[in-house]
Amino acid sequence: MSLLNQALRAALDARKDLLAELHQQGTNCYRLFHGSQEGAGGLTVDRYGPQLLVQSFHQTLELDALLAVHETVNRELGLETLLVYNDRSQGNSRIDRQDPVYRANEAALADLTAQEWGLNYRVRARHAGQDPLLFLDLRNARGWVKAHSAGKTVLNLFAYTCGVGLSAAAGGAREVCNLDFAEGNLAVGRENGALNPHLPEMQFVQSDYFPAIRQLAGLPITQRRGQKLPSYPRLQQRQYDLVFLDPPAWAKSAFGTVDLLRDYQSLLKPALLSTADDGVLICCNNLAKVSLDDWREQVLRCAEKAGRPVREWQVMPPASDFPSRDQQPPLKTLILQL
Structure with a gap:
């Protein structure tokens, strides 16, 4: 098992009680891996409803590692999330929109809806700006x-x-x-x-x-x-x-x-x-x-x-x-x- 996968599993295990609480209150948007504090600086893994958004800010994530992250999260959550990978490790945190590592399918890049505190929010993995539409x-x-x-x-x-x-x-x-x-x-x-x-x-x-x-x-x-x-x-x-x-x-x-x-x-x-x-x-x-x-x-x-x-x-x-x-x-x- 890679060091990243070990760190991700530990992070998911630490969130079990929190995720149960969030799901009960009508929230399916949250951070699953906060890399700077959990063993992989510059890497974040966030769930936005049906979508899993992986972003790297320091160095590009290899395809095998990315797919392993997706598989681990899906297994832990019991879901088939739609994967989007934004590589922002190049200059000025701009998203590499060429997708040289992983090209998300159309369903993942479509307009989606996620929930927080029982409210519906628009979710777009790629839009004119750089950051997700909900912090x-x-x-x-x-x-x-x-x-x-x-x-x-x-x-x-x-x-x-x-x-x-x-x-x-x-x-x-x-x-x-x-x-x-x-x-x-x-x-x-x-x-x-x-x-x-x-x-x-x-x-x-x-x-x-x-x-x-x-x-x-x-x-x-x-x-x-x-x-x-x-x-x-x-x-x-x-x-x-x-x-x-x-x-x-x-x-x-x-x-x-x-x-x-x-x-x-x-x-x-x-x-x-x-x-x-x-x-x-x-x-x-x-x-x-x-x-x-x-x-x-x-x-x-x-x-x-x-x-x-x-x-x-x-x-x-x-x-x-x-x-x-x-x-x-x-x-x-x-x-x-x-």
């Missing part, structure tokens, strides 16, 4: 939102494919607004909504983060000297009962720069001001090089300076299918009671 390590946070949204107004910032918004709608939110710069992301969010026709309709706003959140917060939108700002949707100043802030690590636009390492405050302050009194702000930081303790202190100081001191806070760690030997997972989530 699995945020599952616990989406579950918290679903359990705490009844009767609330919810603002989902950097909404991506709107999983947090969908969870809020399922939890009985009075109003849900999903905001993202990319129309393609929001289009998938609309698909997710259509896959759950029993839920109330959500709102979708396509906008750069900075002009949108600064309008909601009642802050001016500054113009760089000599530069004309692009057009943007006009929004009224208002606050929401629950705000979810999950920015990418880095992004730049004409309105500002998203930089989780050097300037989280410029993202956080207007989000704080857009959160109602006695409301909740959930904020995330996915940079591995940022420690939870340092970032938490930075967040609490920023809230104090913004005049929105935090009354209570709690850390929401990823579930155990994302193990962390040092208890410092890359994704850090804080739930702030204002």
